[in-house]
Amino acid sequence: MTAEIIDGKAFAAKVREKVAGHVDRLKDEHGITPGLAVVLVGEDPASQVYVRSKGKQTVEVGMNSYEHKLEADTSEEDLLALIDQLNNDKDVHGILVQLPLPDHLDSDLVINSIDPAKDVDGFHISNVGLLGTGQKSMVPCTPLGCLMMLREHHGSLSGMDAVVVGRSNIVGKPMAQLLLGDSCTVTIAHSRTKDLPEVVRRADIVVAAVGRPEMVPGDWIKEGATVIDVGINRVERDGKNKLVGDADYESCAARAGAITPVPGGVGPMTIACLLANTVTACCRANGLSEPEGLTA
Numbered sequence: 564m565t566a567e568i569i570d571g572k573a574f575a576a577k578v579r580e581k582v583a584g585h586v587d588r589l590k591d592e593h594g595i596t597p598g599l600a601v602v603l604v605g606e607d608p609a610s611q612v613y614v615r616s617k618g619k620q621t622v623e624v625g626m627n628s629y630e631h632k633l634e635a636d637t638s639e640e641d642l643l644a645l646i647d648q649l650n651n652d653k654d655v656h657g658i659l660v661q662l663p664l665p666d667h668l669d670s671d672l673v674i675n676s677i678d679p680a681k682d683v684d685g686f687h688i689s690n691v692g693l694l695g696t697g698q699k700s701m702v703p704c705t706p707l708g709c710l711m712m713l714r715e716h717h718g719s720l721s722g723m724d725a726v727v728v729g730r731s732n733i734v735g736k737p738m739a740q741l742l743l744g745d746s747c748t749v750t751i752a753h754s755r756t757k758d759l760p761e762v763v764r765r766a767d768i769v770v771a772a773v774g775r776p777e778m779v780p781g782d783w784i785k786e787g788a789t790v791i792d793v794g795i796n797r798v799e800r801d802g803k804n805k806l807v808g809d810a811d812y813e814s815c816a817a818r819a820g821a822i823t824p825v826p827g828g829v830g831p832m833t834i835a836c837l838l839a840n841t842v843t844a845c846c847r848a849n850g851l852s853e854p855e856g857l858t859a
């Protein structure tokens with residue numbers, strides 16, 4: 564079998580188009596412009612690229628973008644003061660602190676200081692609890708993007724066997740909650756899972772989110788399964804830098820029914836879903852109905 568390629572770049576463009584439509588309506592009918600504040604601490608080169616891209620795409624869909632770039636040695640007190648200011652700014656509907664933070668800053672403390680209603684990353688402990696109990700929450704962008712692509716590809720996911728390889732708070736755990744919410748039978752596998760290849764071979768849906776280059780080989784994949792590759796790993800091949808996922812693309816594509824490529828799969832959906840979450844947060848803050856097609 565040769566897998567169908569799930570084109571995340573094209574799908575993300577459609578999500579952005581939908582977001583732009585909702586933003587137009589918010590402006591025309593309610594006089595409200597959604598605003599997203601992104602906070603970057605330090606000069607991590609990859610983070611700088613992602614933050615630039617977030618700002619650009621925010622403006623492209625018609626929203627206001629507020630960028631706050633802080634020195635790498637910014638104190639926790641100063642960062643928390645900025646978040647407090649953004650929490651109280653009525654023009655800011657979404658707040659995101661780019662991760663990873665420099666080591667001297669406590670990420671959990673910082674994330675949990677964001678107003679949960681403005682936490683467009685969905686990382687605040689309140690949103691984690693709401694998602695885990697099936698209540699309305701802000702949903703982390705990468706898993707939301709994966710869910711949207713899976714729903715688009717399969718229609719209903721009900722009754723499917725899903726294996727999430729990786730148990731991070733940012734991707735693995737919320738991904739499992741979302742799949743459970745769509746009535747999949749879900750296994751979270753990790754480095755200590757016994758007979759990992761056999762566990763993965765049972766799955767109709769495999770979400771690879773371990774952060775290890777090409778860890779999942781094709782012979783772990785059930786014929787016809789869907790592979791969602793969350794990994795973004797920079798490796799050197801033949802003297803050149805290359806981006807690869809957590810799944811070995813060639814061998815997985817030879818067995819899977821559908822697969823997301825890296826780059827151009829899950830990555831672009833992360834920022835598209837951030838924009839979607841900002842519109843959702845803005846609608847909720849103003850007592851308006853949820854934007855259709857942009858939430859879990």
Ligand SMILES: Nc1nc2c(c(=O)[nH]1)N[C@@H](CN(C=O)c1ccc(C(=O)N[C@@H](CCC(=O)O)C(=O)O)cc1)CN2
Pocket residue numbers: 613659660661662663684704705795806825826827828829830831832833834
């Ligand atoms: N506060 C957050 N920090 C981080 C998150 C997050 O969701 N919230 N996720 C990642 C980084 N990230 C967004 O912040 C992100 C990563 C990758 C992409 C993307 O489009 N990747 C492209 C490849 C780009 C490249 O060449 O490097 C792709 O996969 O096609 C977008 C956003 C960590 N931090």
